[in-house]
Amino acid sequence: MQAFITQLQTFLKPSFLLTVEIDKAPYLTDWRKKFTGKALAVLLPGTTDEVAKIVQLCAEHQVAIVPQGGHTGFCGGATPDTSGSQIIMNFKRMNQILDVDVANQTITVEAGCILQAIQEKAASHGFLFPLSLGAEGSCMIGGNLATNAGGTNVLRYGNTRDLCLGLEVVTAKGEIWNGLKGLRKDNTGYDLRDLFIGSEGTLGIITTAVLKLYPLPISQWATLVATDNIASTISLLNLFQKRANSLLTGFEMMTRDSLDLNTKHFPHMSNPLKGNPPYTVLIELSDHESEEHVKDLLQSVLEEAFESNLITDAVIASNLSQANLFWQMREHITLAQAEEGANLKHDITIPLSSLDSFITATDQIIRSKYPGVRVINFGHLGDGNLHYNIAPPSDRDPKSFNQENEKPIMELVYGQVERCQGSISAEHGIGQLKLMDLRAHKGDVAHDLMRALKTALDPQNILNPHKVISI
Numbered sequence: 001m002q003a004f005i006t007q008l009q010t011f012l013k014p015s016f017l018l019t020v021e022i023d024k025a026p027y028l029t030d031w032r033k034k035f036t037g038k039a040l041a042v043l044l045p046g047t048t049d050e051v052a053k054i055v056q057l058c059a060e061h062q063v064a065i066v067p068q069g070g071h072t073g074f075c076g077g078a079t080p081d082t083s084g085s086q087i088i089m090n091f092k093r094m095n096q097i098l099d100v101d102v103a104n105q106t107i108t109v110e111a112g113c114i115l116q117a118i119q120e121k122a123a124s125h126g127f128l129f130p131l132s133l134g135a136e137g138s139c140m141i142g143g144n145l146a147t148n149a150g151g152t153n154v155l156r157y158g159n160t161r162d163l164c165l166g167l168e169v170v171t172a173k174g175e176i177w178n179g180l181k182g183l184r185k186d187n188t189g190y191d192l193r194d195l196f197i198g199s200e201g202t203l204g205i206i207t208t209a210v211l212k213l214y215p216l217p218i219s220q221w222a223t224l225v226a227t228d229n230i231a232s233t234i235s236l237l238n239l240f241q242k243r244a245n246s247l248l249t250g251f252e253m254m255t256r257d258s259l260d261l262n263t264k265h266f267p268h269m270s271n272p273l274k275g276n277p278p279y280t281v282l283i284e285l286s287d288h289e290s291e292e293h294v295k296d297l298l299q300s301v302l303e304e305a306f307e308s309n310l311i312t313d314a315v316i317a318s319n320l321s322q323a324n325l326f327w328q329m330r331e332h333i334t335l336a337q338a339e340e341g342a343n344l345k346h347d348i349t350i351p352l353s354s355l356d357s358f359i360t361a362t363d364q365i366i367r368s369k370y371p372g373v374r375v376i377n378f379g380h381l382g383d384g385n386l387h388y389n390i391a392p393p394s395d396r397d398p399k400s401f402n403q404e405n406e407k408p409i410m411e412l413v414y415g416q417v418e419r420c421q422g423s424i425s426a427e428h429g430i431g432q433l434k435l436m437d438l439r440a441h442k443g444d445v446a447h448d449l450m451r452a453l454k455t456a457l458d459p460q461n462i463l464n465p466h467k468v469i470s471i
């Protein structure tokens, strides 16, 4: 491998080609500390041309590449294996916002742009870039695109896929495909852009993207409401969809166990609703008309919900900082779980019409088979997306409980997902974590088609091998 490294040294400075263990260490473990790998080197390219040159050399020397953004993904997609033969290509140097096109309502960004920096740049031009998630201060747009990230605004604006108009991608041969036209209509054959989005670095390396912008709303109102059960929560969602239509921008559900965990680790995050309700729902309306319009609408829908016995309590945020606090409550659940120790995560989607059946049946079976476990069930309910996580009983060592029960609990949850025609990965992707689960649940025909695509686009299997699909 010395020849490979020597060739890299001809165009990458030593500070951008890390081969010493201590320098590589920060890139080897994911955010959750679930996966740790080894790497031949960590490369920090600064331009698309450098990315292309690196890929060409990797193809020549048959070296596998693990693309890496903020390393906040939950499925180990950006962590190398333990062979020490793969390189990590981290995008933090490619963090330029290249253009804001006001007339076309688009922003062109390099893959290493931090999501929050894109949101802020858009806002400074009076636009909203709607992708929003708990890791937005550290995840990068390349990672968001590669995982087709979801987040809290999918209900109104769609997943990352829906927010992207164009891509520049380096292929497995080291060629540069420029698909950065930023068109809202382009029916010229197969949609290459959509192929790369969500492919987790296994089909090509994203270097630049053109993203959609929207007008910034004039007013946003957030409310927390209490419901007694999941059936009422879904009826409440349907009521808001009917009355508020496209003004409904957030509908997040949190169970009692989830918020109890929050309060345990972050006492200032206590629930302002009375009596620690079974379900707390965070609802957000956004409006381009006026403060009064959206506030009146919110109050009238809440009144209707009270009258129909869908909700038992409600608190409307009286100002922006209280609204932010409501959102922090929701975002802190992931952090509280990390503080609590290892837990069994399931990022799933269920059709809304089957959610009640899924939650009622799965909760009941899990609680009776594993007494004392805490069901940390929360998520983007408006999209049918649950983070259906299982925390071990408080008196059990999390590591040994998880080792013993991870597989049967996962099979139980995924069995219920299949019964309800859901998906075993809603927004976090497959990575290395769910490689075998995809094989088991995607269906033979779909799996074979995916394999055919991978083989066609990356015949040497050098792009993030053994992630998403094994060939």
Ligand SMILES: Cc1cc2nc3c(=O)[nH]c(=O)nc-3n(C[C@H](O)[C@H](O)[C@H](O)COP(=O)(O)OP(=O)(O)OC[C@H]3O[C@@H](n4cnc5c(N)ncnc54)[C@H](O)[C@@H]3O)c2cc1C
Pocket: 031, 066, 067, 068, 069, 070, 071, 072, 073, 074, 076, 077, 078, 091, 111, 132, 133, 134, 135, 138, 139, 140, 141, 142, 143, 144, 145, 146, 147, 148, 149, 150, 151, 152, 200, 201, 202, 204, 205, 206, 207, 334, 335, 427, 428, 431, 464, 467
């Ligand atoms: C607190 C917290 C909250 C979160 N909330 C959400 C949420 O609400 N919704 C959600 O969807 N996710 C969520 N996530 C998961 C994660 O933040 C997202 O998946 C994010 O999109 C990953 O971005 P990243 O830059 O960290 O990617 P990484 O973790 O670095 O990489 C993810 C995958 O993308 C590939 N990749 C990275 N860059 C490129 C590139 N330039 N070209 C090709 N492939 C590339 C990697 O190889 C890997 O397979 C959350 C994570 C945390 C820590």
